[in-house]
Amino acid sequence: MINVTKTFLPPQVEYQAFLKKAWDKHWLTNRGELVLELESQLKKDLRLNNLTLTANGTLPLQIAIKALSLKGEIITTPFSYVATTSSIVWEGCKPVFVDIHPKYLTIDETKIEAAISANTSAILATHVFGNPCHVEVIEAIAKKHQLKVIYDAAHCFGVNYKGESIFNYGDVSTCSFHATKLFHTGEGGCWITKSAELNKKMFYYHNFGHCGEAEFFDVGINAKMSELHAAMGLAVLPYVKKLIEERENIVNTYNAELRNLNLRTLTIREDTVWNSSYYPIILKDETILLKLIGLLKEHNINTRRYFYPSLNTLNYIDQTEMPISDDISKRVLCLPIYNGLSIPQVNIITGLIKKIVK
Template structure:
């Protein structure tokens, strides 16, 4: 069986060696030494400004919305994982969808201003498959209308734009360190931000509102990363160059061997250094996608319809039509891509796919 992705796992003894200090100290949560070490190493590796690690990748969205969203309207993309829209609704905000660009697959920044009202509090958009939004245009719109910007950067570990970490753009960027991601801590995530004035409100919000052992700055939740998760991150991080090299090899093979007369892929934004996080192919129709998917599945190859469906069609968030997002969501399929996928497996995927087109 060839799955769409597979978690990279370091040698188990390496993980256990890192975790030993927590065992010895009986300290496995509440921002122990391993969490602090991982935060410092990630800031250095990513050239990011500030970080708070979290126990998953959805809670950072909720914390950012709680701090910056203010129970108002949030302009967002319909082409993302459900967590993006669910977090908006969970925080008693209203998602206002704006359609996407057909090539970049990120929000169409030229349509954002038309969606702004006097109830708009923030823009929360997704860097899709690691492909950055037009961060400069979005920042200009936000500045003009006095709005906050939150990026769902779940797929963006290691991505840069004009040689700057993508996590340094916007008021807050969130990331997922789920086991299926490029870099992972099993489950996990992070808040990234540049404004030091935001640190206390974000930090307190992710730790029950604690402002010291017996004082509380306000309402908070428990979003802290554990030492068990941090140990996994510390064990995975040294392998990042190897992981990226293997994924690039697979991407290059796909780029050079898929029959692009029948399908297309997306366009990486100019001045962006991509991270080879996903490989989406876009069919001419949903029928063509379903045919190819069926043939691949019969060969025990399991790509994924990602993202599907377009979030503006989900019943609890249903809104006006978003024709580009709906068309892309119906016709996009992510091919298997992970460190450990062999050359023979990659050739098999392409051979079967091309035969099915």
């Protein structure tokens, strides 16, 4: 069986060495030694000032909306994981969709201003498959219209844009450390912000609203990462560079084998150092996509229709037509990519693709 992804697990003895620190102190949650150590290491490695670990990658989106006091409408992308939209709705705001760029698959920055109304409070955009949005244009639009910017950077661990971490853009960036991600903590995530004041506010919100032992800043939620998850992150982190290099080799093989076929691959935005986190292909039409999925399944190869369906079709929002996102979501397919996937296995996959796609 070849799955679309597979969790990287560090040597068990290395994970257990970190766990022992928690065992010895009988401290499993409430921001113990391991959480603090992982935060410190991530800030150092990624050159970030403020980063706070969380229990998953969705909670930081919700907390960011809350901490930025966003109301009314939030402009967002229909081509993302459902958590991007559901976080907006969960916090009592209305998602207003803007279609995506047909080349980069990120929100089309040229269409954002037309969607701004008197009720717009923010832009929540996704760096799709680790591919950065046009952050300079979005920043200019936000500044002009006095809007906040949140980036869903769930796929972006290790991505640099114009020489710095993509996490450094926007009022808040969030990341997922789910087990399927390049860098993971089993289950987890984080937020990043350049504002120390906003970081403090979000920190209070993620700890039940505590701003002291018996004092409360506001209503809060429990979004803290446990020591057990931080231990996994500390054990995985030393391998990230090697993991990215291995994935780059897989990507290069896919690119070489699929070069002359009637399909599209992801176009990475200029000035980006990408992390090779996903390998999506865009097929001619949905009929060919379904045939390909069927053939691959016959050979015990699992793929994923990611992202599908387009989020503007969700049943709990005002549905609107997004022609490009609607179209691409029906034709996009993520191929297997994970550490441990061999080049001969990649060749088997591409060989089967060639039987369907001419």
